Amino acid sequence: MLGIVLRFLLGGGAVVASTIVSRKIGSKIGGIFAAFPAVFLAALLTLRLDAKGNELVEKSIVLSQGAVVGMIINIMCAIAVVYLCAKQGWKRGLTQSLAGWFLVSMVYAFLSKYF
DSSP states (O other), X not given: OHHXXXXXXXXXXXXXXXXXXXXXXXXXXXXHHHTOOHHHHHHHHHHHHHOOHHHHHHHXXXXXXXXXXXXXXXXXXXXXXHHHHXXXXXXXXXXXXXXXXXXXXXXXXXXXXTO
16 A cells, blocks of 8 residues: 555656646746656655565566666657647647557567567
């Protein structure tokens, strides 16, 4: 239960912080704060509750490798949002970008089991 609460607080805190920064400083800077890896940080912190020693190190490495792939997919999604929203409007562009993110993520998850 502690892991869930920690994820909730870090994730929610990151959203609130990026919104405040966006309103006070500007949308571009707010977008940078919106990319704060709160879920990754919470996952690393809660991993400590489940593992110790070498197992903790091994699981942290695997988690970090997955986070790098996830961040690359998120960058691709952000680029798609910019392009598709400009071409098709924000509702369609955002929907298509998120659908693309989901599809790429699922394909990667499926392929990573076999390679």
